[in-house]
Amino acid sequence: MSDSDYPDNQPEFKKGSHGSDEDIRNEYFNDPKFRQSLRKKRKRVLFGLFSVLSISAFSLFGFLFFLIYLSFTLPSLEQLENPKPQLATEVYSADGVLLTKFFLKNRTLIKFQDIAPSVTHALLATEDIDFYNHWGFNTERSITRKLRELITSVLIERTYTKNEILSLYLNTVYFGQGAYGIEAASWTYFSKPAKELLVQESALLIGLLKSPTHYDPITKEKESLERRNLILNLMQKQGYITFPQKDSALATPIALQFTPVTDAGIAPYFTEYIRQQLEREAQKENFNIYEDGLIVQTTLDTRMQAHAENAIKKQLTFLQNEFNKTFSWHWANAELRNTLLKETSFFKARLESGKTETEVFNFILKRKKLTDSLLKEKLVVQSSFIAIDPETGHIKAWVGGKDFSKYKFDRVSLAKRQPGSTFKPFVYLTALNEGVPPNFMLLNQPLAIKTEQKMWIPKNSDEGDQGGETTLRDALKRSLNNVTIRLSMNYAQPSKIEKLAKAAGIETPLTLDLAMALGASVVSPLELATSYATFANNGTYIKPTAIVSIRDRFENEITSYSQHPQNRIDPAVNFILLSMLRDVIDDGTGREIRSTYNFKYDAAGKTGTTQGQADAWFAGCTPQLAAVAWCGFDDNRIKFTSMYYGQGSKAALPIWAMFMKDTYNDQSIGLKPTFFKRPTNGIYKIFISKKSNNPTIPGIEDGFFEYFTSKMVEKDNDLSSYLEKVLQQTNSSSIPNIKPFLEQSSGNKRDAAF
The missing domain is CATH 1.10.8 (Helicase, Ruva Protein; domain 3)
Incomplete structure (x- = not known):
């Protein structure tokens, strides 16, 4: 055993x-x-x-394993302490206005103190009145949910205060219409920040949390109102609002200021330009513009932007009406009409179906409505406008077209069009830089130029405006093609023009021939505005800037942008050119700025019209703003029908003039009138006889003050002799050391500034 x-x-x-x-x-x-x-x-x-x-x-x-499994599906402690929800990038103007957002989810994080108390009161009264007295947040009742909630709540409440938990919740939940979080919802439905929400507005938004679709105030106003009123009653019952407050809120109808998530925001052509720049920066700085909640500070001024848009809207209405009254597909345009029809997808599809061109043409042309619909967009007058602060290079206004929602193509930065006579200042600048004085005279008569294709005979836009010799100053003022071509042939070669144009800001390659002098090479409005900003900035180039800084969601600076001024044009030569462009506005092709639009402040500029009125331009500057306006058609085969309304001084100049006048009159902007400053060295102001075009004594002969550089004086015997007399009075010994000639004041403050 x-x-x-x-x-x-x-x-x-x-x-x-x-x-x-x-x-x-x-x-x-x-x-x-x-x-x-x-x-x-x-x-x-x-x-x-x-x-x-x-x-x-x-x-x-098994239970422990289940808890471990749940823990893997819950956020980590590091994630709880550093939540990274998808956040929208916000783009702000220089005057502090939110321009637009870039996002996958329209969400903006805000602090608890930036949420109206009525929002949290409505939430607690509806969802969890005992929130401040227990762990977690009392919502869904399933066992799995409660276990997850229990674990998460312990972690959360070890990390956050109750107010921080509410803030995290309200910053992440979905309110419908593409709005994630209370701040995005407040802007979407009421166009205001969450801290400014009224009691009835807060109740409406909290009511959306139960079902954003069923209680959508846009599509289900009745259901939304009933849900809002239920929450208002709960808020009163829990003591968050008084009976009078409840009754007042109940009596208030739903009043939305709805902004759909698809809204392009303010200055959409500009913000699209910003988005493209951010995409490039994202690769270098390793951020995501759609998820990281960046804060982008831009240079745009929304007040100037509004003035630009208003001017364009008003002028385009006039231009479209004039064009519609005078344009028709008559015999002269029949060939163009047929060419445009051939390019349509409708025409091509009919050909692919086996029809002949004749059959397709007969089908289309017999149906006027069909013809009009196929060609409609070709006949839409378009415009663009850009304004730059010359001293900083900051872009202040940007309108890339008539309507961003319909026409996405940006005509400020992407469109390359012939600038016409707005390019002529580069020709005259080149001549001045070579030592040719502004009172130099050339023959104002047509000339024949043999090219490889044909004999080219450039003419003035007004063929009756010719004859005799004309000074360079007068030729630019009157925009004389004859004189400009002669000047380029003899004193301002195309290669030298190109060099100074690039120095000023033109980046598009130019065609080096005589036609370039009349603006035959294409440029963009952005380039042209940059160049005129260089003129306004005493010959100092500054690359145009759209972004000032980029910060992360914690407001730490990621990068900032500052441009380095580059002295590219002799200030004395540049100043003389400005004085000539000032004459264009005072008494030349741009005189309607003074006479019609009553803009009295110091300004310089140039009109431009291309062949057949395909493009109408005005480019100009004040000491504080350089701006360019363009009008025309996206298809440059379509042209304005007459010079009456289609030349630069009639089509584009009004936009520039209205913008400048409204901007300077806008007291909230605060621009103070000032004058272009004359350089202290290297320039002389000498009285010139109108009769002899030589220096004379003021008061003895009829004449005018003209400006000269030292180089011009050295090359001109009459000027040298005249200043030698001044040398004897100033005890100077040689021309390079001549003291600036002290002219007599004309009594005009603006002239004295010159």
Whole structure:
């Protein structure tokens, strides 16, 4: 018998059906079958106990595993302490206005103190009145949810205060219409920040959380109103608002200022330009413009932008009406009409279906409405405008077309068009830089120029405006093509013009021929405005700037942008050119700026009209703003029908003039009138006789003050002789050291500034 068979090693035996303990003990020692049955019973008991313990252990491990599994589906402690929701990038103007957002989810994080108290009151009254008295946030009731919530709430409340939890919740939940978070919702539905929400507005937004679709105030106004009023009653019941406040809010109808998520915002052509720049910067700075919640500070001034848009809207209405009244697809335009029709997808599809060109033309032309619809967009007058601060290079206004929602193509930065006579200042600048004085005279007569293709005979826009010799100053003022071509042929070669044009800001490659002098090479409005900003900035070039800084969502600066001024044009030469362009506005092709639009401040500029009135321009500057306006058609085969309204002085100049006048009259902008400053060195102001075009004494002969550089004086014997007399009076010894001639004041403050 083994040790395991002895009674001392067995469980205690109790009385049972087998009799007394004594009987059982005897039977155990004397009956093998009885012992075998006891062993089986013991095994069953041990197996049952083991099974219970195993199941319990398995259940415990299973529950622990389930908790571990849940923990993997919950945010980590690091994520709780540093949440990274998808945040919209916000783009702001120089005057602090939100221009637009770039996002995958329209969400903006704000602090608890930036949320109106009525928002949290409405939330708590509706969802969880005991929020401040328990762990977590009392919402969904499922077991899994409650377990997840329990774990998360412990982690969250170890990390955040109750107010921070509310802020995190309100910053992340979906309010419908593409708005994530209370700040985005407030702007989407009411066009205001969340801190300015009224009680009834807060109740409406919180009402959306139950079902953004069912209670959408845009599509389900009745349901939204009922839900809002229910929440207002709950707020009063919980003591968040008084009875009078509730009654007042209940009596208030829903008043939305809805901005759809698809809204392009303010200055959409400009902000699209910003977005493209940010895309390039994202690769260098390793950020995501659609998720990282960047804060982008731009240079645009929304007040100037509004003035530019208003001017364009008003002028385009006039131009479109004039064009519509005078344009028709008559015999002269029939060939163009047919060419344009051939380019349409409708025409091509009919050809692919097996029709001949004649059959397709007959089908289209017999249906006027169809013809008009196919060609409609070709006949839309377009415009663009840009304004730059010359001193900083900051872009202040940018209009890339008539309507961004319909026409996405940006005509400020992308359109390359012939600038016409707005390019002529580069020709005259080149001549001045070579030492040719502004009173130099050239013959104002047509000339024939032999080219490889034909004999080219450039003419003035007004063919009656010719004859005799004309000074460079007068030729630029009157925009004389004859004089400009002669000047380029003899004193301002195309290669030298190109060099100074690039120095001023023209980046597009130019065609180096005489036609370039009349603006035959294409440029963009952005380039042209940059160049005129260089003129306004005393010949100092500054690359145009659209972005000032980029910050992350914690307002840490990622990068900032500052441009370095580059002195590219002799200030004395540049100043003389400005004085000539000032004459264009005072008494030349741009005189309507003074006479019609009554803009009295110091300004310089140039009109431009290309062949056949395809493009109308005005480019100009004040000491504080350089701006360019363009009008025309996207397809340059379509042209304005007459010079009456289609030349630069009639089509584009009014936009520039209205913008400048409204901007300077806008007291909130605060531009103070000032004058172009004359350089202190290297320039002379000398009185010139109108009769002889030579220096004379003021008061003896009829004449005018003209400006000259030292180089011009050295090359002109009459000027040299005249200034030699001044040398004797100033005890100077040689021309390079001549002291600036002190002219007599004309009594005109603006002239004195020159």
